[in-house]
Amino acid sequence: xxxxxxxILGSIRKSLGRGALExxxxxxxxQRLATPARNLIPDRTAGLDRDGLARQLVGKLxxxxxxxxxxxxxxxxxxxxxAWLQRENLPARLVQAPALAGGLDWSQAPTMEVKxxxxxxxxxxxxxxxxxxxxxTGTLMLVSEAxxxxxxxFLPENHIAVVRRSQVVGPLEDAxxxxxAARTEAGTAAAGxxxxxxxxxxxxxxxxxxxxxxIQMGAHGPRRLHVIVVDD
Amino acid sequence: MQSTSRSFKQxxxxxxxxxxxxxxxxxxxxxxxxxxxxxxxALPEFEALRDTGRDIKNHTLANLDFYLERFEERxxxxxxxxxxxxxxxxxxxxxxxxxxxxxxxxxxxxxSMIAEEIGLNEFLEANAIEPVETDLxxxxxxxxxxxxxxxxxxxxxxxxxxxxxxxxxxxxxLDPNRRLEEPRDFTxxxxxxxxxxxxxxxVGITGANFLIAETGSTVIVTNEGNGDMTQLLGKxxxxxxxxxxxxxxxxxxxxxxxxLARSATGQEMSVYTTFSTGPxxxxxxxxxxxxxxxxxxxxxxxxxxxxxxxxxxxxxxxACMNHCPVYAAVGGHAYGxxxxxxxxxxxxxxxxxxxxxxxLPNASTFCGRCESVCPMRxxxxxxxxxxxxxxxxxxxxxxxxxxxxxxxxxxxxxxxLYRFVTGMAARTLGAFGxxxxxxxxxPMAGGWxxxxxxPAPEGKTFHALWKERQGAERRGNGGTGR
Numbered sequence: 001x002x003x004x005x006x007x008i009l010g011s012i013r014k015s016l017g018r019g020a021l022e023x024x025x026x027x028x029x030x031q032r033l034a035t036p037a038r039n040l041i042p043d044r045t046a047g048l049d050r051d052g053l054a055r056q057l058v059g060k061l062x063x064x065x066x067x068x069x070x071x072x073x074x075x076x077x078x079x080x081x082x083a084w085l086q087r088e089n090l091p092a093r094l095v096q097a098p099a100l101a102g103g104l105d106w107s108q109a110p111t112m113e114v115k116x117x118x119x120x121x122x123x124x125x126x127x128x129x130x131x132x133x134x135x136x137t138g139t140l141m142l143v144s145e146a147x148x149x150x151x152x153x154f155l156p157e158n159h160i161a162v163v164r165r166s167q168v169v170g171p172l173e174d175a176x177x178x179x180x181a182a183r184t185e186a187g188t189a190a191a192g193x194x195x196x197x198x199x200x201x202x203x204x205x206x207x208x209x210x211x212x213x214x215i216q217m218g219a220h221g222p223r224r225l226h227v228i229v230v231d232d
Numbered sequence: 233m234q235s236t237s238r239s240f241k242q243x244x245x246x247x248x249x250x251x252x253x254x255x256x257x258x259x260x261x262x263x264x265x266x267x268x269x270x271x272x273x274a275l276p277e278f279e280a281l282r283d284t285g286r287d288i289k290n291h292t293l294a295n296l297d298f299y300l301e302r303f304e305e306r307x308x309x310x311x312x313x314x315x316x317x318x319x320x321x322x323x324x325x326x327x328x329x330x331x332x333x334x335x336x337x338x339x340x341x342x343x344s345m346i347a348e349e350i351g352l353n354e355f356l357e358a359n360a361i362e363p364v365e366t367d368l369x370x371x372x373x374x375x376x377x378x379x380x381x382x383x384x385x386x387x388x389x390x391x392x393x394x395x396x397x398x399x400x401x402x403x404x405x406l407d408p409n410r411r412l413e414e415p416r417d418f419t420x421x422x423x424x425x426x427x428x429x430x431x432x433x434x435v436g437i438t439g440a441n442f443l444i445a446e447t448g449s450t451v452i453v454t455n456e457g458n459g460d461m462t463q464l465l466g467k468x469x470x471x472x473x474x475x476x477x478x479x480x481x482x483x484x485x486x487x488x489x490x491x492l493a494r495s496a497t498g499q500e501m502s503v504y505t506t507f508s509t510g511p512x513x514x515x516x517x518x519x520x521x522x523x524x525x526x527x528x529x530x531x532x533x534x535x536x537x538x539x540x541x542x543x544x545x546x547x548x549x550x551a552c553m554n555h556c557p558v559y560a561a562v563g564g565h566a567y568g569x570x571x572x573x574x575x576x577x578x579x580x581x582x583x584x585x586x587x588x589x590x591x592l593p594n595a596s597t598f599c600g601r602c603e604s605v606c607p608m609r610x611x612x613x614x615x616x617x618x619x620x621x622x623x624x625x626x627x628x629x630x631x632x633x634x635x636x637x638x639x640x641x642x643x644x645x646x647x648x649l650y651r652f653v654t655g656m657a658a659r660t661l662g663a664f665g666x667x668x669x670x671x672x673x674x675p676m677a678g679g680w681x682x683x684x685x686x687p688a689p690e691g692k693t694f695h696a697l698w699k700e701r702q703g704a705e706r707r708g709n710g711g712t713g714r
Contacts, residue, residue, distance in 0.1 A: 005316035008475070008529045012297045015536035021298050029298050029480075033446050036481035040284045042277045042490070060500075098517075118517040121427065137500045149517035154460050172486040195310070195447045197512055197519050198464075201505040206457040209497065210369035210387055211395065211415040212256070213263035219368055219419055220426065221457025221504070 038173050045136050045170030053135045053168045054229060060138025064204030065217065066225045074103055074162075074230055081127065081160055082109035084226060090158060094125040099147035100162065118149035119156055126152040127160045131182075132175040133168045133227075137203060140227070141175045144198040153200055159222040161202075164232040172201075233351045233379060235584055237568035240591035247562040256389050257563050264554035267498025268605070275494065285491050286609045288484045289545035293536060299445040299478045300527070306448025310510025312523035320350035323528050327352065327437070327470055330524055331361050334468055336434035342452060342459030343367040344439030345383055345548060346472045346528055348570045349583070352437070363437075364429045366458035368422050375402050381564030383571065384496050384550045389563050392418070426458070436466025436520065440473035441492065441547065443525070446481040449507040450525060453492060457504050468522035469508065475527050476544040482507075488547060491607035495549040531583050539618050543578050545608040550575075552602035552612060558595050567592060574602035574612045581619050590628050593619035654693045662691030 002010075013019055021029065045056060054070075061068050069080055085092055093113035096104065101116045104127070119126055128148060132141040140161055144150045153159060169175050183194045206221030217223050236243060247253055272278045292299055304314040317323040323346075331339060339356065341347065341363055353363045353374070365374040369387035373380055375398045380386030387395075396412035399421060411417055430436075438459045442451040450471045452459045463469040479485050493499040512519030535541055553559040553573025564572035569589065571579045577592040593616035602612045623629050624637070643650045665671055665688025673681045680686055692700075 003316070004318050004322060007318060008316050008527075008533055009297045009300070011529070011533035012300075012475075012536060015533055015538070016294065016296075017537060021295065026298065029295055032480060033302060036446060036483045038483050039288070039487040040277060040280055042275060042281075044275075064501075064503075121431065139501050139505075144513075144516060144519065146513075146515035146517060149519075150460075150464055151518045154457050154464065172489070173483055176482045176486065195449055195507065195509040197508065197510060197516055199449075199507040199509075200460070201501065201507075202503065203499075203501040203505075204503050206455070206503060208368045208415075208419060208456050209263070210367070210372065210385065211418050212392055213259045213385065213388070214415045216415040216419045218423065219456035219458065220366065220423060220461055 036176075041171045041173055042136065048135070048170060050165060050168070053170060054165050057133055057135040057138060057163075057168050058229065060135065061204075061227050062138075064138045064225075065207075066138070066204055066227050068227050068229065070229045070231070072231050074164075074232070075105060075108070077162060077228055077230065078104050078106050078109040078112065080228060082112050084160070085112075085125065088158075088224070091124050093123075094127055094160070095119055095123045095152065095156070096127040097129060097148050097152055099129050099145070100127060118151040119154075120151075121155045123156045125158040125160060126156040127162065128152050130161050130163050130167060131199075132178050133163045134170075134172050134175050134201075135168055136171045139172070139201050139203045141179070142200045142202065143179070143196040144200075145196060150198045150200065153202065154221045157218070157222060158224045158226065159205075160226045160228065162228050162230060164230050166232050168229075233348060233570055235569040235580075235588055237580060237584070237589040237592055240566060240568055240595060243566035243568055244562040244595070247566045252391055252394070253389055253563055256391050257560055259388070260554055260560055264496075264498065264550075268495060268551065268554070269498075271494045271498045271500060275490070275500075278491075278494070281487060281490055282607055282609055285488050285547075285607060286545060288479060288487060289608060292479055292484075293476065293541060293544055296475065296478070296533075296536065299480055300475055302445040303443050303448055303478050306445070307510070307523070307525055308448075310448050310523070312448070312510045312525060314525045314527055317526055317528050318530070320528070320530055323350045323472065323526050323530075324352060324355045326526050327472070328355070328359055328361075330468060330470055330522075331356070331359075331435050334434050334522075336361055338362045338364055338429065338433050339435040339437055340364050340366050340430055340433040340462045340466060341370070342436070342438035342454065342462045343370050343386065344437065344472050345380075345570060346439055346474050347437065348380060349474075349530065350472070350528065352472070364426070364433065366426050366430070366462055367454070367456060368419065368458075371422055371426065372398065375399075379565070379570070381572065382550060382553065383548050383573075383575075389565065430461045430465040433462070433466045435468045435470055436462035436464075437470045437472060438463055440471050440477050440525075442485050442488070443473055443478040444480075444482060444485055444507070445478055447507070447509055449482075449509040451485060451505065451507050453489075453502045453505050455497070455499075455503045460504055460506055463506075463508060463520060464518060466520055468524065469511070469520035470524045470526060471508070472526045472528065474532055475529055476532055492547055492549055495547075495551040495605065495607040535582055540578065540582050540615055542610050543575070543582060543615060545610055546575055546579070547608060548575075549607060551605040551607065555601040555605045557597055557599060557601075562595075567595070574616070575610075578610075578612055578615045578619070586619060586622050586626065587628060590619070590623040593617075593623070651693070651695060655696065658689045658693045658696075659691055662689045665689070666691075 205225040208219035580589040670685040
């Protein structure tokens with residue numbers, strides 16, 4: 001029995017008036033996948049230095065309805081988080097990504113109740129690192145790893161993301177390059193494969209326009225997305 | 233889904249009389265159109281990106297078999313399974329089998345037009361599996377037992393008052409006197425109701441905006457985060473996608489993403505764009521245990537190589553319907569099947585046949601706004617004309633239309649006879665209508681005068697006036713003042 005797969009591929013080839021691609025034609029397409037070329041990229045972030053990129057990112061995060069805090073070092077982060085929670089009238093407890101466990105010194109914020117792991121839906125607030133931050137549109141790139149579980153990005157009502165200045169890139173394509181390089185280095189990439197289970201591009205807090213097209217924050221994911229940009 | 237496209241005329245008539253619907257449709261202009269205009273003005277490269285997006289999709293469609301095979305290889309490497317399905321029935325059975333193997337009682341669903349196309353919800357219900365829609369708009373219309381009326385805003389036809397009634401009826405465990413007025417009230421209530429459902433679900437089903445051949449990833453684009461919870465918390469993640477969703481690389485997806493959200497909701501990026509590749513890894517703390525991609529053809533492979541191939545570039549942004557005067561007047565349900573508006577008027581006859589949906593390509597004023605806003609530069613009016621031609625050739629057009637068209641072509645191909653007849657008509661109507669300036673009724677024109685007056689001609693045809701004016705200009709009297 002000819003499988004559905006064969007029939008669909010056969011139908012495509014019949015409509016296109018050719019057989020399966022082989023030889024040079026196929027080689028050219030394999031090449032296109034193996035060494036992805038960049039298409040037209042908007043000028044918006046071209047030529048920006050590190051400060052320029054950070055400024056562009058902060059502006060775009062604001063447009064996407066994030067709140068932003070800029071700090072001079074990682075050591076300041078726990079204190080600033082505690083202050084933000086207090087200002088927003090939120091409980092002084094949170095769950096942090098395992099990846100941050102060594103880096104954030106919570107003794108600076110002794111009143112905070114901190115657990116480490118993924119979220120189970122009962123937490124108010126999560127703190128995560130990001131893989132990259134795209135200045136072009138104020139978009140955070142988060143990838144799933146054992147130390148950065150995806151649940152933290154969606155289940156709590158408030159999501160705090162810690163961005164290091166060195167992680168800020170211009171266009172989305174630069175974030176893809178960074179991801180490909182990291183996966184190759186880790187020995188997980190075979191010709192572009194080896195993506196993590198999930199790559200989340202997040203631009204602002206959750207929202208919906210489904211009630212008479214009026215934008216309302218906090219549909220299913222976090223109501224607040226607070227970004228702390230750390231100068232490293 | 234059962235089509236009612238055959239009764240488009242009656243559907244449209246009812247829609248025009250429906251005061252509640254007309255009020256709901258009034259939000260389109262201030263919402264989608266204005267936001268899109270603003271965000272596009274802020275990106276000087278937008279027009280050039282449209283060309284690039286079109287070229288990427290054309291390249292992909294010309295090599296569709298190759299890219300689908302590569303996509304499948306990568307999915308398999310990542311530990312997932314691709315299921316090739318020719319028909320809606322095959323897709324439904326495949327999904328049911330996955331659900332049964334997991335003893336699924338409830339499945340959560342992210343928004344998917346392909347799931348609508350294959351009639352998935354009814355089928356699951358008939359097999360004792362409860363589908364739970366999680367997109368707020370989809371959740372509302374599921375409570376109302378209605379199909380979506382818009383491809384990205386499925387409940388755009390519903391007003392707040394109607395939703396309040398639905399919520400009070402279905403959430404009967406809550407205080408009946410609670411406030412349901414502001415969008416916040418509805419959003420909070422649905423959020424709370426759906427939270428538990430995510431955790432209970434055995435299987436999470438989402439659609440896909442893109443499939444990436446380079447990596448074997450499926451991509452969803454949402455603002456609510458519901459699709460992400462659906463795939464994160466279900467024990468198995470099933471993606472339903474039609475085969476033209478594939479693009480070669482992550483960079484190609486980046487380009488088209490710059491077009492998608494801007495054209496759809498007027499955002500630079502939607503809140504959540506998520507790339508999913510395979511099931512959870514051995515050391516991951518969360519994520520689904522299984523990853524399936526149900527890849528649907530349903531007539532699309534046969535569209536390649538025809539005058540309708542370009543329709544397969546569509547990225548489902550809904551800009552065409554958001555700018556369509558016909559859609560704005562009658563809403564999405566009148567179109568009678570899954571896809572409304574200009575893209576539906578072309579796609580529906582392609583998928584379910586011109587016999588069933590021949591009316592839809594006629595539901596157009598041919599103003600061309602759909603093509604002018606389409607981020608993938610799909611020539612929608614041209615394709616609607618192709619379908620009109622097909623409808624006529626197959627003898628599907630009604631008798632009066634055929635007779636009228638023959639009469640017209642007889643006249644239009646005989647210039648002097650045409651000038652004589654139209655000149656006479658203009659003089660006669662001009663003489664009769666001079667006093668009132670308009671006709672309330674006219675023999676053989678009831679279709680027009682039944683709903684509006686016909687302005688009376690001034691007594692001369694356009695041809696005659698044009699000739700006079702050209703003559704005047706040549707004599708130097710300056711007719712047009714250019």
